[in-house]
Amino acid sequence: MERGSSKHSPRVDEQMSQEVSGLVQGPGTGGSRVDEFRQPEPAGEDQPEATTAPAGELRTGSPQGMSSTDVEQRSRLGRFITMTALPGDREALVANARDNDAPDDLVAALEGLPPGTRYQTVSEVWAALGHRNETTRW
Structure with a gap:
């Protein structure tokens, strides 16, 4: 049946x-x-052609005080510093980054951190490397 x-x-x-x-x-x-019926209609005569990447910032909604490049670079740093290294000092961060096969430029930047300072978050490490974090809105 x-x-x-x-x-x-x-x-x-x-x-x-x-x-x-x-x-x-x-x-x-x-x-x-x-x-x-599934194909998009072409742009009108007075309308610009659609593009896949708009001009300007590649990422919209970047936090205030940071560019999209800053966000991407901080994220790149965070990929190679795991939560097991935090809180940690320069030696712990460098060892953790090497264990995670971090690129040489990131390891060199971490080696330039001042000794004896403990960092709680990746954002603190990012700021200690001389970069800006997002600003808080009040």
């Missing part, structure tokens, strides 16, 4: 199945994502 939908006829079920097959199974299996 074949089980069908109780809401549609078998013909409507088949039609609906074919409409979404390109989305469910991908191209080349009968349906296609290149159906005319």
